[in-house]
Amino acid sequence: MLFNFFYHFGRYLKMMSTALTRPEKVRMYYKETTRQMIDIGIGSLIIVGLIAIFIGAVTAIQFSYQLDGTLVPRWYIGYIVRDSTIIELAPTITCLVLAGKVGSNIAAEIGGMRQKEHIDAMEIMGVNTANFLIMPKIIAALMVIPMLVAIGAFISVIGGYAATVFTGLLSDAEYIQGVRSFFVEKNVAMMFVKALVFAFILTSVSAYQGYHVRGGSIELGQASTNAVVYSDILILLSDYILAVFFTQ
Amino acid sequence: MIRATHISKSFGDKAVLNDVSTEFYPGKTNLIIGRSGTGKTVLLKLLVGLLNPTEGNVYYGDADFFRLNKKEKRQIRMKVGMLFQSSALFDSMSVEENIRFPLDMFTNDTAKEKNKRVDYCLERVNLTGVNQRYPSEISGGMQKRVGIARAIVLDPEYLFCDEPNSGLDPKTAILIDELIRSITLEKNITTVINTHDMNSVMEIGENIILLHQGQIVWRGNKDEVLETDHEILLDFIFASPFLQRLRAAALNK
Numbered sequence: 428m429l430f431n432f433f434y435h436f437g438r439y440l441k442m443m444s445t446a447l448t449r450p451e452k453v454r455m456y457y458k459e460t461t462r463q464m465i466d467i468g469i470g471s472l473i474i475v476g477l478i479a480i481f482i483g484a485v486t487a488i489q490f491s492y493q494l495d496g497t498l499v500p501r502w503y504i505g506y507i508v509r510d511s512t513i514i515e516l517a518p519t520i521t522c523l524v525l526a527g528k529v530g531s532n533i534a535a536e537i538g539g540m541r542q543k544e545h546i547d548a549m550e551i552m553g554v555n556t557a558n559f560l561i562m563p564k565i566i567a568a569l570m571v572i573p574m575l576v577a578i579g580a581f582i583s584v585i586g587g588y589a590a591t592v593f594t595g596l597l598s599d600a601e602y603i604q605g606v607r608s609f610f611v612e613k614n615v616a617m618m619f620v621k622a623l624v625f626a627f628i629l630t631s632v633s634a635y636q637g638y639h640v641r642g643g644s645i646e647l648g649q650a651s652t653n654a655v656v657y658s659d660i661l662i663l664l665s666d667y668i669l670a671v672f673f674t675q
Numbered sequence: 676m677i678r679a680t681h682i683s684k685s686f687g688d689k690a691v692l693n694d695v696s697t698e699f700y701p702g703k704t705n706l707i708i709g710r711s712g713t714g715k716t717v718l719l720k721l722l723v724g725l726l727n728p729t730e731g732n733v734y735y736g737d738a739d740f741f742r743l744n745k746k747e748k749r750q751i752r753m754k755v756g757m758l759f760q761s762s763a764l765f766d767s768m769s770v771e772e773n774i775r776f777p778l779d780m781f782t783n784d785t786a787k788e789k790n791k792r793v794d795y796c797l798e799r800v801n802l803t804g805v806n807q808r809y810p811s812e813i814s815g816g817m818q819k820r821v822g823i824a825r826a827i828v829l830d831p832e833y834l835f836c837d838e839p840n841s842g843l844d845p846k847t848a849i850l851i852d853e854l855i856r857s858i859t860l861e862k863n864i865t866t867v868i869n870t871h872d873m874n875s876v877m878e879i880g881e882n883i884i885l886l887h888q889g890q891i892v893w894r895g896n897k898d899e900v901l902e903t904d905h906e907i908l909l910d911f912i913f914a915s916p917f918l919q920r921l922r923a924a925a926l927n928k
Contacts, residue, residue: 452780544763551723551835552777553752 439635446561446634456563463567467529471575474528475521479579482516483508483586491596501597505605508587513618517580519666522625525572526658530633533564534654537637538647546638561634565627572626573619580618617673624665629658676700677722677833677865682731684717691717693889695731701832701865704856704879708870709886710911715869716837718886722867723757723835724748735833753781756826758836758855762818764810764825770797771806774825781829796824800854816847820854827858834859834866840875848872852879873912876900885911 450456490507537560540546549556584606591597597605633654640650677699684692691714699705699722707715720726722733724740733740735751743751764773771793778789797803800820810818819839826834836855840848856879859866868875876883880897885908893908900912913919 455779543766544759544761545765547725548757548759548763548765550725551752551755551757552780552829553749553755554780 435635438639439631442557442561442635442638443631445555446557446565446631448555448558450558450562451555456559459559459563460567463564464571466532467525467564467567468571468575471525471528472578474524475575475579476582478520478524479512479517479582480586480589482520482579483512483583483588484590486511486516486583487587487590488596491591502601502605502608504591504597505584505587505602506608507605509584509606510609510614512580512583512587513614515666515670517583518576518618518621518625519662521576521579522572522622522629522662523659525575525626526629526633526662527655529568530629530654530658531651533630533633534637534640534651535647537561537634538640538650539637541638541640542643542647557638561631561638564634565630568626568630569623572629573622576618576622613673617669620673621666621669624669625662628661628665632658632661676736677867678734679718679722680732680734682718682721682733683729684714684721684726685729691889692721692728695886695889695891697884697891697894699865699867700882702860702863703866703881704859705865705867705882705884706870706876706880707867707884707886708876708880708911710871713886714889715871715886719835719837719867719869723755724752753829754832756829756831756834758819758822758826758834758839760838760841762810762815762822764818764821766810769807769809770802770813770821773810773821774828777825777829792828793824796828797821799827799858800824801850815842816844816851819843819847819851823851823854823858827862830862832864834864836866836868836870838870838872839868840870840872845874848874849878855879871911876912 486508487504490504491501494501494503537546540560546556546560549559588602588606592599592602636650636654636657640646679698680696682692682695683690695714695718707718709715717726721728724733727741732742735754738747738751740748740751764770765776768776771790774793774796775789778784778792782789784792793806797806800823802817802820802824805813805817805821810821813821823839834855839851839855843851852875855866855868858864868879870876877897877900880900883893883895883897883900884891885893885905887907893903893905895903900908903909913922
């Protein structure tokens with residue numbers, strides 16, 4: 428098992444060292460990167476928005492239930508929703524969902540190209556395929572996913588507002604007071620760092636799974652599943668490491 | 676010229692090629708023939724550098740391909756065109772974009788020059804009016820021709836074709852053979868074709884090697900094929916009962 432881990436880790440590093448080199452034709456890469464930004468960004472906006480609104484709403488309702496009958500002021504709910512969203516829920520849940528949507532898509536796209544000999548065709552032409560196929564996806568993800576996370580965090584806070592204010596659990600003023608209290612800028616920085624790290628993990632791990640796929644449709648399906656599973660595990664692991672790093 | 680010397684290739688314990696040495700000449704259609712599973716595709720992939728040999732060397736001119744650095748390999752690869760068995764056209768791109776792809780990647784030509792070159796290549800393979808169509812919207816024969824157009828768009832010195840006639844009807848297969856042959860002569864290209872189509876062997880086989888169990892067991896040209904009494908080659912050529920009956924009838928006369 429340890430040998431297997433080092434084998435894949437070594438192969439991943441080798442692929443990334445080829446992928447992250449200077450592009451030969453910047454124009455071609457620019458075109459591909461913008462296409463990926465639209466795919467990842469616009470294509471994921473609805474699912475991220477939907478998840479975010481429910482995360483905010485559920486967090487607000489849960490805390491409202493837990494704080495009921497305690498001495499903690501009720502306006503704290505706005506503060507809790509804001510911080511839990513910014514620090515943890517928006518970057519982590521959004522990226523776990525994106526690992527499922529974008530990650531599996533990347534693995535299937537690159538894996539399909541491998542199986543249909545598209546990658547071989549490019550190799551023979553002299554194209555650095557790891558660089559051409561993977562780098563635009565990573566750059567697009569690094570640019571777009573932090574934006575999606577920020578939008579997700581904003582929508583979550585609105586979701587919390589809708590769930591508490593519209594149902595009469597809190598007044599408008601109470602919720603807004605909570606949202607505006609004890610704001611720490613560092614938490615926003617933490618959110619963006621997490622978003623960047625998770626974006627890199629989910630694109631590069633998924634690309635690795637697709638790039639090295641062998642066999643037929645069953646192997647392609649497995650690669651797609653592995654892309655999601657390994658991305659999720661690594662996102663959660665790095666989430667822990669970043670949490671320790673930022674809170675010490 | 677391409678020269679393969681003492682090429683062996685194993686996958687784990689399984690030896691696929693064993694001490695294969697041969698030469699492929701410019702201006703000729705060089706054919707690799709043999710039954711399925713004899714290592715034809717592996718040899719072709721070794722020649723283009725998609726696989727590394729367990730032993731042996733491949734020379735493009737005087738350059739030992741597997742000893743070159745990445746940059747030097749890339750220089751050689753830019754002189755190589757390849758037609759894949761499946762055509763390997765990028766299905767998210769139109770016919771025109773597929774052919775233009777190598778130009779976009781490796782040249783600084785203007786859009787006008789690129790379009791002119793694309794049109795020339797499409798005309799060269801007798802395909803016009805399909806520029807904006809996608810690979811899924813054209814027939815298998817057309818896909819092969821687009822594949823050839825893409826392979827020759829950078830004026831290659833070496834052209835590799837992996838089973839160019841597979842999945843095509845006999846008439847279209849003949850057209851593809853003629854096209855490859857005429858391009859080879861016109862540009863003095865070193866063309867290597869991997870096939871088990873007997874029509875191709877008899878029509879365009881100028882330098883033929885027969886692979887059997889990972890080794891070259893016969894070499895010659897299309898005229899020598901007719902005169903040979905090599906058992907493995909005869910077994911390969913007259914594989915079908917129909918051809919065996921024809922041969923028996925001819926011998927009886």
